[in-house]
Amino acid sequence: METVRIFLENHIVGKKTLLIKIENSKLRFQISNEISKRFCNHMITKISRSGKYLIFFYSNKFSLLFHLGMTGYFRISNYYERKKHDHLMFYFENQVLIFNDIRKFGFVKIYEEEKIKFSSHLIGMGPEPLSDRFSAEYFFKNLYRKTNIKNLLMNQSFVSGLGNIYCSEILFDSKIHPIRRVSSLSKEEVGGIVKSVKKTLRLAIKAGGTTIKNFIVSDEKVGYFKNKLMVYGRERMKCKRCKMDNVIAKIKQSGRSTFFCSGCQL
DNA sequence: AGGCATGTTACAGG
C-alpha cells in the first residue's frame, strides 16, 4: 500500500478533479452518490496511508478513505478504456484514475477531514511497523496474548499493515516457527522479529511492493518484491536458506495459508 | 463439473 500511495502522490496530488463517474457502486459498502457533488472541481492536496488504508485529502476539507480489499487496484491512463470490474473513475485534465476491484471487498467512504481519524476503520489501529512506536519493548508488553506469532502479526490492532504474504516472509527471516505461542517468545526472539518486520517492509517498498496476480498498481515497473519472496507460495520446494530439499510446508492458521521452512524455523 | 484456493476485514459468538 505504501508503494500505491507513492504512485498516486506522484501522479494526482495537486490536480483538480473535473468529473467523477460511478461505473458500479456495489463494493463492500455502497459508493455514495454524494461523491461527485462533493469532490468535483476540487483539488487533491495530499495522499496518506494508515495501515492498508489510503486517504485522499481534498482542498475543500473533505477526504476519501479507500481500502483495496484483496483484489482492488488503481490504474491511470490518458483516456478511459473500460475494463471488467471498474467501479469508479476520477477524471483530471489529461488523465483518468480508475478504481477496479474484482471481488468487491474494497471500499471508498467520504469523511470530513477532521473526522476521518476517528473513523471506526482507523480508530483501533496498532502502530505503524516502520515507526519507533513499533519496538521490541512494545512487542514484549503484548506477549500476554493467547495466540500464535503468525496471528499476532496479522492482528491490525497489534501492528497495522502486515498482510498474509509478509507475515510468512517475516517469520522466515526471523527463523521463528509460525505456530509458536507468543508467550513462549524470548526477549531476543522478539527483538529479532521486530528487526525482520522492518527489514522485510523496507526491502518490499524499495522493490515496489508485492504485486501478485491482480494487485496491479499501474503500468509502471512496480511489484517486483514478488520475485524476492523467500517462502510464500513455495510449498514442497527447497529452502533458499538451509538448502534442504522439499522442506517448505504450507499450513492453515485461522483460515489463512502460512508457509515456513520446517528445517530452519524453530 | 464441482470443490477448493486466493492478497482482507466486519461481525457474531464463544
Place this chain on the structure above:
DNA sequence: ACCTGTAACATGCC
C-alpha cells in the same frame, strides 16, 4: 477483552 470462524465476491486451477 480477546480470539476465531464465517461471509461478502469473482475467478482460476485441479
